[in-house]
Amino acid sequence: MFKGKYKFADRIVEVDSIYEEVHNYCRDYYSDEVPDFSISTSQEDIDFEYQRELRCAAAEGREPIAATDEYREELAVYRKIAERMPDYDTVLFHGSAIAVDGQCFLFTAKSGTGKSTHTRLWREYFGDKAVMVNDDKPLVRITNGGAVAYGTPYNGKHRLGCNISVPLKAVCILARGSENKITRVTKSEAYSMLIQQVYRPQSPVQLAKTLRLIDELAAGTDLYRLECNMDIKAAEVAYNGMKG
Template structure:
């Protein structure tokens, strides 16, 4: 993932099935070792979040909890390689990547589906939930990951990221460029925030570099097909 070979030593086999499109026999750059304590932590964290929201506590299986634990450990490591996990939906069009992000329930996946309908074979889904973004001296590269949402939309590929677009709901479709200051709060909300303070500091620096080197937009959209047309024409250059 993100040009790094990650060895995963898991308790259960399910995580390897989940990541089967990313399997390789090349030597590892880093290793993730799973323990029973990691699964217990994910169980406690999940129960706490559901209880806070007043929802019935879930009954996730241990192998499913381990999948989340593997994702978390990988995400904690990645800032060492100028890379972080970002919550959004990335689509590639003619060799350029466009990332849509928003608060949950706003319609990121719906919007990228409209792009695929509008552009047909020109549009390829990179990742529909948790892509990795690598910050380089020449720009940002978006990578697919196994963590691609409930519909499993995405593939093992990378693409130079041209723009990030923050979605909002609106009756009329319109898109405007925005600056780092206006976008920064949403960028921080959507990036994976490591628990380790040093890794968090690295992540904040990477977000700063990203916000200064990439095009940023805000799109008001009503989820009609016209929304995809307005967004694409506004960002393609």
């Protein structure tokens, strides 16, 4: 077994794993502080990730993703972390988070809509002013002063992101369109997508905490819907519509 401690969303997590690759993956988040909580993985956890992928592939009509047990353990570790994070007012969000001038903008949508493509347009448009926080699964902590987005090592196949935290200015739901158009939406209009895109714990207690946090996030964060094409103008329209 392999052990290590890592700092995610200002919480120290001790990880006890079967494979060393988990710790190589998380090395940029290493910490020597006292852990807030500990997790450990087993072969059963790895098998669960395999069976879950089989179910998802069947439901989506595609071939299962070829993966090693080492990769599946990485997923299992993050799932266990996500299960505990609601205790610390934090949720795992499926989206692409990018920061400009100290404000983070989180883009979310169903898989295949173009979240990563859109934030790539932001990097092209803003150059060095744009910083990727996390391109796949950022953590978001909800505080009395607003939400904060955190980078994690679980940042997508291109590993776009860094170990930073940035105040979350807005959450934007992406949709494909022939023209670029951004509109402010209400909590009720955005709620179903937020529920879909936030990790929902298996524990009923943790799920209840997560639903409360989604309510608080939606009530305290600017929410938008962006219809966009793949032209770089989409980044300009999105930013001007959300920057405040």
